[in-house]
Amino acid sequence: MLVLEIEDIKTLISKIGYKEFYLELIKTMEEDYSAWESFDKCPRVANHVDGGVIELMPISNDTLYSFKYVNGHPKNPTQHKMTVMATGQLSLTKTGEPLMFTEMTLLTALRTAANSAMAAKYLAKKDSRILTLIGTGAQSEFQYLAFSYIFDLKEVRYYDTDPKAMEKFATNMSQYNILLTPCKDAYEATQGADIVTTCTADKRYQTVLTKDMIQKDVFINALGGDCPGKTELQKELVEESTVVVEFLEQAKIEGEIQQLSSSFTCTEIYEIIRGEKQLNVATHGTIIFDSVGFALEDYSVLRLIYNLAQKNNIGKEMNLIPKLNDVKNLFSLL
Amino acid sequence: MLVLEIEDIKTLISKIGYKEFYLELIKTMEEDYSAWESFDKCPRVANHVDGGVIELMPISNDTLYSFKYVNGHPKNPTQHKMTVMATGQLSLTKTGEPLMFTEMTLLTALRTAANSAMAAKYLAKKDSRILTLIGTGAQSEFQYLAFSYIFDLKEVRYYDTDPKAMEKFATNMSQYNILLTPCKDAYEATQGADIVTTCTADKRYQTVLTKDMIQKDVFINALGGDCPGKTELQKELVEESTVVVEFLEQAKIEGEIQQLSSSFTCTEIYEIIRGEKQLNVATHGTIIFDSVGFALEDYSVLRLIYNLAQKNNIGKEMNLIPKLNDVKNLFSLL
Numbered sequence: 001m002l003v004l005e006i007e008d009i010k011t012l013i014s015k016i017g018y019k020e021f022y023l024e025l026i027k028t029m030e031e032d033y034s035a036w037e038s039f040d041k042c043p044r045v046a047n048h049v050d051g052g053v054i055e056l057m058p059i060s061n062d063t064l065y066s067f068k069y070v071n072g073h074p075k076n077p078t079q080h081k082m083t084v085m086a087t088g089q090l091s092l093t094k095t096g097e098p099l100m101f102t103e104m105t106l107l108t109a110l111r112t113a114a115n116s117a118m119a120a121k122y123l124a125k126k127d128s129r130i131l132t133l134i135g136t137g138a139q140s141e142f143q144y145l146a147f148s149y150i151f152d153l154k155e156v157r158y159y160d161t162d163p164k165a166m167e168k169f170a171t172n173m174s175q176y177n178i179l180l181t182p183c184k185d186a187y188e189a190t191q192g193a194d195i196v197t198t199c200t201a202d203k204r205y206q207t208v209l210t211k212d213m214i215q216k217d218v219f220i221n222a223l224g225g226d227c228p229g230k231t232e233l234q235k236e237l238v239e240e241s242t243v244v245v246e247f248l249e250q251a252k253i254e255g256e257i258q259q260l261s262s263s264f265t266c267t268e269i270y271e272i273i274r275g276e277k278q279l280n281v282a283t284h285g286t287i288i289f290d291s292v293g294f295a296l297e298d299y300s301v302l303r304l305i306y307n308l309a310q311k312n313n314i315g316k317e318m319n320l321i322p323k324l325n326d327v328k329n330l331f332s333l334l
Numbered sequence: 335m336l337v338l339e340i341e342d343i344k345t346l347i348s349k350i351g352y353k354e355f356y357l358e359l360i361k362t363m364e365e366d367y368s369a370w371e372s373f374d375k376c377p378r379v380a381n382h383v384d385g386g387v388i389e390l391m392p393i394s395n396d397t398l399y400s401f402k403y404v405n406g407h408p409k410n411p412t413q414h415k416m417t418v419m420a421t422g423q424l425s426l427t428k429t430g431e432p433l434m435f436t437e438m439t440l441l442t443a444l445r446t447a448a449n450s451a452m453a454a455k456y457l458a459k460k461d462s463r464i465l466t467l468i469g470t471g472a473q474s475e476f477q478y479l480a481f482s483y484i485f486d487l488k489e490v491r492y493y494d495t496d497p498k499a500m501e502k503f504a505t506n507m508s509q510y511n512i513l514l515t516p517c518k519d520a521y522e523a524t525q526g527a528d529i530v531t532t533c534t535a536d537k538r539y540q541t542v543l544t545k546d547m548i549q550k551d552v553f554i555n556a557l558g559g560d561c562p563g564k565t566e567l568q569k570e571l572v573e574e575s576t577v578v579v580e581f582l583e584q585a586k587i588e589g590e591i592q593q594l595s596s597s598f599t600c601t602e603i604y605e606i607i608r609g610e611k612q613l614n615v616a617t618h619g620t621i622i623f624d625s626v627g628f629a630l631e632d633y634s635v636l637r638l639i640y641n642l643a644q645k646n647n648i649g650k651e652m653n654l655i656p657k658l659n660d661v662k663n664l665f666s667l668l
Binding site for chain 1: 335337339340341344347348352374376379381382383384385386388390392393394396399401403405406407410411413414415416417419421423425427428429430431432435436437439440443470471472473474475476496498499502506652653654655656658659660661662663664665666667668
């Protein structure tokens, strides 16, 4: 069984290059979303614990099975621990044999950003120039990079309740040729935006973004409302916009639309990717991608990483699965 | 994060000794079962795939969270792969931080046998001498060993539809001072038995054990009926015996009792361990432990192994979880 550590992911991506990696990941996700019906899907399995949530996200088709372990503990930074940490495994469906175990904290940040950019490619205005980030935590730079490969961005406007997170973002971003506009609040950050990503960590009903902040039609990439009792957008804003989700059954439990009636229904992103429905801010006004993070995105990044790791001979083969001449003789191992 | 390979488990157990390990594991399970209400429990999450099933088994209390990945593919041996393969992870509940990833194929065999012996300690006759094993696959020797530390066994009667599996069992067992009686069918194997373990792999409704085979009161440890559509005992035998399960909600989906009415109810093993109910074959006649394998047993073996691995400095520390001075600066890793 192949095991990939953080350095292995770093090595792989630097070999391939950021842009190529993101574009390849978006392509892989589009392939998998297009095969929507071939997947055995379920909402993730959550243990709600004091101070956070711990989740398992399984998915499979005829070829591969994947799961991710991921936590969300908003108070972790006060103990110098990350809010979100993740690991994941890929297996063969036909035999159940595990192929790879890997770090997934980095991979989650990468796949989340790729998923955002993929959705925006279809739903945002083609000539989107101004990106707003509300929340400049661990996900923020990944978001910028992924969008920058799809759109000709001119400005990033950003705001976080934590000034240190804003400074960190500015420092990391200084290497890129883009106008950086720190803002004093979400209202200021949203002015003139073509794309707004909300990505905050508090596990409660919030109104990070309200109707009055939105002064022109915009693509809202709502990432942080991703757990029962955890939303970011004002209910009226959700009601008055066109909403697209990843997987309706899960989004109703975890997404912004948990604020709406349980009979609410909307477009799922696979319909957009397959061209069965066409939606764009230019023609349909403000669109919210109510993204909660779905197991299919993990499946995509795991199968891509596994292929790349094999091709580039990266990772450590470890003896985690018994190899036996007589498979019924497990006892011989001891 | 600590990673344990198969050799690490082997090293640990040979350091401690089989008997001590099994007894310690039984003690750990008893502690955890006794704290039943403190656990956040759910039936396992199953992806039913062509040729088998792939499952995730999460559980948590205030201190630790664990999950196991496990498959069951009865046709795997024809491709020289094991029917059951497993991996598992242990995390801290308060922060979600993963502590350990480990092989769990061996650990599953060990914890299943320990769980059987633990239940038998309470439910079987104290003077049980004859153990019958129907199915001598990967689990069989583990079963014998665990029972041998609790009961003064004099004979093991055994049967498997695969003669090679019976030969393998006999070879592995030759090191122990016990009368071995190979039998030509399940009927012959069951004669005179005090304890019967059924552990077969076919994913279908079977009647490995029927009412007419049982000629005296016996403790039936029914392991192999552990999946929807997969049972081993004749319905009438289940109806006429006293049934004990691990976790009623899951047993109704997966256990022998899936054959009974959905309103069926029975004792859960934690009630026995806490002494809230007393049941024994000597006083209550035939008792079936309708064991499907519950996440709590994995939790117990994972927390025991983690403690032992730390104490004995075993396993490999790997860089699977980012360690950052500024926890919001995940981007600095790339």
